[in-house]
Amino acid sequence: MRSAVIVFPGSNREMDMVAALEQASGKKPALVFHKDTELPEVDLIVLPGGFSHGDYLRAGAMAARSPVMAEVRRRAEKGVPVLGVCNGFQILTEAGLLPGALMRNASLRFVCKNVTLRCENAQTLFTGAMEAGQRMTVPCAHMDGNYFADADTMKRLEDSGGIAFRYVDGEGRTTEEANPNGSLDNVAGVFNETKTVLGLMPHPEDATDPLHGGTDGRALFHGLAEALA
């Protein structure tokens, strides 16, 4: 699996992502700067976490208009898989590559803690190494992760397997306590219509080494490496 990680001004989890991708694929991802207008030939494009442009406007709004994003969009339209984590998810919604929006956390506070995710659709190239209903514990770290979409969009997502992950408790229930940010229906991640673009708020890349305190995040990267080998 050849991959590229986009570096926006203010990206700060790009190296975490590089480590996880390299561990799963054995190949070093290319780092591509936001001012670049070309991308190398890759099987996966990743938008990492951080505070692009400081999130001084809406989170991800300015990065979505970066020069490199025109090429990311072209590749995504051609079917090249795109993964956005945290700020990357916010950028994908701002770029219109994913539905919905990420609002300020309901607590109005930044939240960094472990959350439990439930895989809602295991029939995609991102989730091939998981089973539907499988739970994984990974950290989240964000200020604006409160997912919202209008009722029609939510229904369409629900009906078409567009919801990728939900926040759940230890028994797999979508409780309010398990939801770190107030996301509608505990949504933690969504796909585009063709299931080739995935955005999620938590950080599977920071749960890929026993020293992280858990390796549940590996399933995502290993599944991708297998599907895109």
Place this chain on the structure above:
Amino acid sequence: MTDTTKTPGITPEIVAEHGLKPEEYRKVLEIMGREPNLVELGIFSVMWSEHCSYKSSKVWLKKLPTQGPQVICGPGENAGVVDIGDGMAAIFKIESHNHPSFIEPYQGAATGVGGILRDVFTMGARPIMNLNALRFGSPDHPKTRHLVSGVVAGIGGYGNCVGIPTVAGEVNFHPAYNGNILVNAMTVGLAPADRIFYSAAAGAGNPVVYVGSKTGRDGIHGATMASAEFGEDSEEKRPTVQVGDPFTEKLLIEACLELMATDAIVAIQDMGAAGLTSSSFEMASKGGVGVELDLDRVPLREEGMTPYEIMLSESQERMLMVIKPGREELTRGIFEKWDLDFAVIGRLTETGKMVLRWHGEVAGELPIDPLALASPEYDRPWTPTTPPPPLDPASLPERDPLEALETLIGCPDLASRRWIWEQYDHLVMGNTVVRPGADAGVVRLPAECGGGKKGLAAKVDCTPRYCLADPVQGGRQAVAEACRNLYAVGARPLAVTNNLNFGNPEKPEIMGQLVGCLQGMGEACRALGAPVVSGNVSLYNETEGKAILPTPTIGAIGLVEDVARIPGAGLAEAGLALVLLGRTRGELGQSLYLREIEGREEGAPPPVDLEAERAAGELLLALIAKGRVSACHDLSDGGLLVAAAEMALAGTVGCALDVPGETPKTAWLFGEDQGRYLLAVRDADAILSAAEAAGVPAVRVGETGGDALKLSDGSAISVASLRRAHEGWLPAYMAAELAAE
């Protein structure tokens, strides 16, 4: 601000407004050989402020141990540098932002983090972890919630955006901080040991380069504000607080590290307190050169700024560099790539003078060395603190220890800080091995440093109530506890940084606290082999004449040889033996039990036996290296019973504790005797014999298991009830803010 290059003359009122004493102004006249203009006076004022000159503390700071085989660079540079092996160095420092944080908690705390980050990456290091030590007033004080909320959000807002994990810290509440909170921020960074950058300017003719943010009117006279007591008008000082821009800081880190990989930089210094004035003076003074600055070239945020404002602005996220001639375009290219300002604003000279040019005229001309080196230095009168007599534990009433435990574990000083550290990104960079809430934070070092097995541990500590009662013991204890927290995660202490927060040094009893704490600190640093390599002094922490508790915060770092062997912080398995390392006499003087349960702040604090500290620490390191320790926690506030409860809370099982008869029960369970650790181990006999061989007192005190904390008299409290008390207090306290507003 009026035109400052042509002034009507300096009156005694103007001198006083600049925080200079009449005798200090006489020295100004002597150095200048004439009356200074306002720009020049402003420069003297900030350079000689307590904040920049350490004029009250310098004499005593010189007595601290600052050397050791591991020390690459001690105090005097932007931060301390120690060798951690494998060709790498750790660069670290702690710094206060107390006054600004009280006036404007979010920006004050945020820019405190920004400033300390710059001190570290200025020297060539990529920051790898942040810590903070916070002291707030009484929870009942009407301002406390607002300050906690703002400070925590500010620290998080800055560190999270820049992308440096905040891995450890400490928080106290005490009425002595009602009018003067403490915000001490620490950063640890990593650099190749042969690529450290210093601030001494060199090479007449070399260009002086300004990079980073534009200069605005914010923070003018921040350094003088931070050197004065607060009065009732402190609210009016808000315009002197700077505003942070963590996004620009992040870009600045990346651009500086990119430039540092080239050969362009001769010297570099961040513009912190006293901005362009202090950075240019320090660089020129250290290098023994002169400097000419063309103030027309300084990138400005606002129109109509005067030389006075440009020189004294404390706008954040700015750096000053001297680069090699011919490297201007390379440097410009890197900073423009990162969308940062770049300007050549001057040249080094051989005149030994600073000349400021503005609109074709000389706006100021000052001799560098007399100003920078001849800043006032005071050997202020001091009176030693007389420590109170020891407290007799037998004088205390008998109480149910588990009821007392439930109160203590949920009291403001011991309640869980989860509400705070969940607002800090403590995982970014993907190397956090020990998260907040444990004894110390640990970050894994990169593979080129020990093959990915090594880690760097860090912790900040101080027990101000001990320091107030007995500054010498308190100074020792701050170092000993910080190092103990490192030992507890299997780290050998390397060096420390100190943040000396005290009241008005012109009062002999306050000066006595400073002198006593420094004496104890020096003794402990020598005994534990952890020299002081950097630090910061914050005096005049008083409001309307009331001083804070003496708070000499210690930030310590240590090296973990194998991160896979770090013991857990919590009890994770039933059937393990609990072993207490260290001697227990039952010291209840100045204990948290005495304050929270009996409502008394009395007695002598626990004495610190430095040899015993070292022996226990070394024994623990050896036991951890052999893999014999399943879980470990140091004993501090609240003593043995609180430590056992904290281990149960951090894990998944409870424990049972024996209560021997020979020491009064309360003293055994809640005494704060120093140099102790509670260990959960598989083979207690092996631990006890190793301890005996090492001359460290050790005793088996119980075993793990169940879902409660049980005493040998049959009483018990469920871990669930302890958890409710422990986790409940801070969120409930902070939620009341929303209800109140």
